[in-house]
Every structure is written in C-alpha cells, then in structure tokens.
Amino acid sequence: QKEVEQDPGPLSVPEGAIVSLNCTYSNSAFQYFMWYRQYSRKGPELLMYTYSSGNKEDGRFTAQVDKSSKYISLFIRDSQPSDSATYLCASTGGAAGNKLTFGGGTRVLVKP
C-alpha cells in the first residue's frame, strides 16, 4: 500500500465548475500537506500547504486536511481552462530534511 493515494482521473469539468480533488494517506507522522500543480512536461509548482488539520484558502483555492480520517482535499472554484493540469498531493513529517511523499497525481481537464 502506498503511503499517499490519489485517484489518477482524468477528471473532466466544464469551465466555471468547482474542481474537487482528494488524497488519503496512511503515515500518522505526516504533519504538513502540500498541493502541487504540474503542467505537461514541466516541474511541479507549489500551490498550497497546510499544517495539521484545518482549512486554508488562497484565492480560488481551498485546501482541507482531516487528520482523524487521514484525508486531504483541494477545491478549485470558478475553474478555468488554464487550470487543466495534473494535481499532486504531498505529505511530510515536517522536520528539516524530511522527504516529500507524493500521491500519483490526478489529471484535471477544464473544458471551455
């Protein structure tokens, strides 16, 4: 079993819809949770990170972490065609030097 699981998609939505992305994790030591966006043949770009449980909002993006159920979510409001990409969730214990453990990524397609 992988430490971070993510539905590979693809997830296809119409422009303007809310995109809902999820990950589950198994390692109780994980404290920090990140979402990265990766366009085709590019490096991952950090979108958001959250510490422990709770919500964090940044513009059209909202990240949620529920440590009791080991569940991570990312919501994208008013989705645009430029949001079409692969979204990667990642977790780490947080101490300096801790590696990032990634899910497999979910491919999202926003149709005009």
Added chain:
Amino acid sequence: DAGVTQSPTHLIKTRGQQVTLRCSPKSGHDTVSWYQQALGQGPQFIFQYYEEEERQRGNFPDRFSGHQFPNYSSELNVNALLLGDSALYLCASSGVDRATDTQYFGPGTRLTVL
C-alpha cells in the same frame, strides 16, 4: 529572482552509460533534494543534500549518487543506466522556512535510456 534551474533539459543515453544532471537552487536556499518521476506517476524521493552531505536517502540503488558544492548547487549521477531509469528527474530546493521545509521544484531533466 531566479527559481530552481536544471540542466540539461533533455538527455538521451544508452543502457550501461553514465549520466550527470545538474541543479542550481533558488536564491537563499541551501538544501537540494532530487526526485525521479516516471511517466504517469508522482515523484519519488532519491536523496537530499545539505551542507555538502547526503542527509537522507530514498529507496534507490547505489548506482544513484550525488554531490553538493559550496555554492549549494548539486549534481545527480546515475551509473550503469537501465531502461527503467528513463524518467523526469526533478530537483527541489528549500531552506528558508525550516519549520515546513517547503520545497520548490525546477523544470526537470527528461532522461531517455535506449
């Protein structure tokens, strides 16, 4: 402010050869991590360098080695290349925020092994 840079962009090698990939971290960062991303998968951690030493290593064979220079730049070396080493190799730098160790990625080097 230049972000993380990597060279070369693309590389084609044959089985058994050796390859060296290079990374320059984001300004102000002193820690470099390397990841391997196979097609359609998430990145897998190879190792991390800090103060010119390997601080942590993932589940990769000794054919994968690295180095960090005094200016914090880093190299990833892979010996005796296998077909399965074909992947996007990502470098990430960090170090400003010690609490979260937020890592920022470069564009990657795409390695094809024939």
